[in-house]
Amino acid sequence: MPLRLSADTVQEALDRADSRHWTRNPPHSMRARLTYLLKHYEPAALARRLQTTPSYFDALLGAQQVPEDHPLHYAVEREIVRMWQPRVRRRAHATILANGGQMTLSFRAWLGFTATAGSSDDPRLRFLSLHLDAPYPERLFTARRIGAPESELQAILNDALSICYFHRGRPAHPRESVSLDRIDFLEFYY
Template sequence: MPPLSLSANTVQEALDRADARHWTRNPPRSRRARLAFLLSKNGHDHTALAARLHTTPQALESFGNLPGSQGGDHENSALQQAVEREVIRLWQPRIRRRAHATILHNNGQMMISFRAWLGFTAAAGSSDDPRLRTLTLSLHAPHVEALFSAWHRDAPEQELVTLLSDALSACYFHRNRPQGTTETVRIERIDYLEFYY
């Protein structure tokens, strides 16, 4: 398996990958071991896991060379990426909660680096032409807490994007503006995103 990338193009996956810095043990690396881990989290139900990964039980068997499979060496990069994302999402939840609590206890600072298409809303109206921006900045405690809280309750991606958009508005676009500034920013599409904490 290739080395773990720490950036992603969704907020949920970027948070999951940032948590990897706090793991005390590495997750399984082989396809068979990863599928065994995911099956243990899905009641050993191949059909439920296949649905979660947007594939079929037969494709899972082939991918992991599970008993009764044919063609276990068949390469499926999309499925491989889906399996990796799911393993990262589920690995060491207690360690991650402890890391999040420690970060919040210590002023809740979080750095982000991203490239995304941003839309803007101001008193005069909205921009219909999202602009590609590349930024690295620090998010402050209330926004970090909101992102962690949403992650812990498995909030949908759109909610996470909205929370991150609010954080960008407050921590970057409003930092040198007068109080009561009405401009807001919304993330239209993420090219890459990485959290550091």
């Protein structure tokens, strides 16, 4: 099953971008992927990460073959992408930050804003590609590395969009902000 390269969350989009720097491919079969994940998690903890019950997870481990359209294939793939080659990931982040810390963001989402005159009552669907400058890549990498929740990552991204797109690097007014609502897809390139 090929990896999806776009995502609808900031966490997954960062993981997918990191996957472009891998030096080896992750395990391909479901059994090999589960074996790899079980080296990092206890079975009950992995079942929680995959959003399933421990008894169902045990049955999945005992199955000879798991169909590719099984709902857990996507969850297992997401965990593999999140966990695979952490040293390569850290090295790629260090290289990016040492060379100016710039990343490109492409997204299609409903973009809303709040300004001193009021807010957009009707967020508009936008497809944009833009560059995020320092310090936002470093803030995203740090928050992702420490396991920050999606809401925190999205707040960092909203700040970055406000500065990089609407204010073109100028400081924003304290009551001006941008928000991505209903993300259709999100991709980072670095």
